[in-house]
Amino acid sequence: MQSFSNGYADSIVEPTFIRVVLRLRPLIGEAAKLSYVEDGFGSLSLQDFPQVAGKATFFTDANDTNKFRFNRVYDVDVGQQEICEDIIGDNVTELLEGFNVSIMTFGSEGSGKTYTMFGNDREEGIVQRMCQSLFDQLDRLRQDRGNESTVSITFYELFAENIYDLLSIEKHSNILKTSSVAKTSGLSIKGLRTVSVNSVNELLSCINEGQFRRCKSGSHHRKSRSSSFLNITVEQRNRTEETMKHSVLQLIDLASSNKLDKNLKHGISTDEIKSANSSMQNLHQMIYELSDSKSPLPKTHNSKHSHRTSRLTKLLQQAIGGDSKTTAVMLSSTNRTDRENTVTTLSLGSKLKSIYNFPTQNKMGLNSKAIFDLSLKNMTTRENSYLTRIKYLEDEVSRLSSTIQQNKNQVLTNQYLTEKNMKLKDQLGLQRKSEQTRKAGSEKDGLHSQSNEKTQNEMSDVLDNLMRKCEKVIQLQLRLDEELRQKSQISQQLSYKESKVQALEAMNVKLLEQLDNNEHEMKNVLNTNSILRKEVEKWMQLAESRSQNVEMLQKEFQDRQIAGASQNNLLFLPGELNHVRDASKNKKGNWLFGNSSSNILGSRKISNVSTGSVMTINSQESNTSKASHRGLNLHAVRLPFGDENENYNDKNKSSNT
């Protein structure tokens, strides 16, 4: 490879081909797919494409007509991250070594140029990833080698051969003036804003601002036909090594390469369509010319001439055939209906791949004259940018001061009118008084002429009229005051009532809470009651069954006692009790009757007898005793219930013993 000097001491120029990669865009919806074969070595063959409209010039190789060669082909299924990282590759490192770097996207409408360069809401593009990598590496160089660096950017778009500043501080950016640089066949843009940034966030927010302005500046076709140029300038100084590096990263999102039909409506004027089409045509032509030139010599007469045809080609002077390390990203559709555009893109890509660039390492000794020239140039650019900003701010200040002045004048006029009004009122009062005095005087004297009297009468009428009006105004004012007072009273009452309503509502809430509590307690009591009721029923059933048992036992006992008595020959004289002493202590029961000799005479159920176990009644005292029983003691024994029987048996036993 031949080397050339670029004019700076120690700078080496190494001619190198532009790196060209191809990204195939996935199909949208149900579109029919172009059949192609990617051989894995950067060659793409279109299978169903023998020729397009006879444009054999599109083919890269006369013997191998369908083959287009690239440095790499990314098929439809390769993701954004992998593509971006591969494209960025060593570019940031080379930039920081002092080489200018250019990356440009190229393709027809909707092929994914902006998506690949700037990404979208969900995925970052080349720009974001490169900016991050740039600041990461600058940080590392500062820490490891003590490099001091400054980063500044310009961001503009070219639409229909007009340049607009995307970082302009004006709301609507104007067309910027340009002048050709004879030496380099490049373009100098006047009044372009340069912004210095200190962090990746500052840089990205500037870029987002510009990109937002570009997308919002008009119809989709306007954006599609515009090319954006993002230039990031990096300056690094190393005081230990006494070197300085200066490099520019150019990120170019080119306008769509397909022609726009000027007979259709696109939301842009016919002139603009014409200009955009011819601008793109010039670029295609330049690419063909440069690729045909087999000479690796930089800046030949031909190459300079090729760049001069339009502003677009002049702006691409550094990237195509210039001093940049350039990567061209060709974006292509795989849709069968886009075949013609695809072939154009593939052909241009193949052509670009055969163009020489002449990357130069811009590294200088710190004491060299070049560094001062460069610093001077940078300072001039910055000064221009500051001057533009200062001018804008001055305009703003003067606009605001004139608004303030207008407001001030208005206030002064108001003050003046109020004062004048007051004076007139005073004058009116004085005139009225003097008129009254004069009237009184003239009545006294009777010397006034009739005409004077008439004038005076008229004046006095006018004055009266005015006074009446004034009085009316005063009355109206008073009425207004009164109404206002009433309104304020009503509003006070209303607020009082509102507060009362609020208090009542609060009370209501409390009462409802209490009611809830009571209901809850009531439920608890009812539950307890039902449990108790069940208990009582259980106990009653138990009592019932016991009383049945007792009755059975009692009966058994009675039967046994009678049987026992007959066995022991116990004899009772038959008797009858009908005498009751204490009714409250009486109990129903079966009683045995007998005489003092313990003979059971009989058993009888009686209703009213004392609960005492044994009653002894002298039959002689009894009113009801029968004659046959007189002189005998009658014993009556109540047969006890249940457990009472046992006591009785015990007693009986003890009395027997």
Ligand SMILES: Nc1ncnc2c1ncn2[C@@H]1O[C@H](COP(=O)(O)OP(=O)(O)OP(=O)(O)O)[C@@H](O)[C@H]1O
């Ligand atoms: N490889 C891809 N994968 C997924 N979506 C893509 C791809 N390429 C492009 N798109 C989507 O297609 C749409 C058009 O892409 P983009 O705007 O990047 O195209 P363009 O070439 O810049 O178009 P134009 O020149 O008209 O401005 C966008 O919504 C984008 O997100």
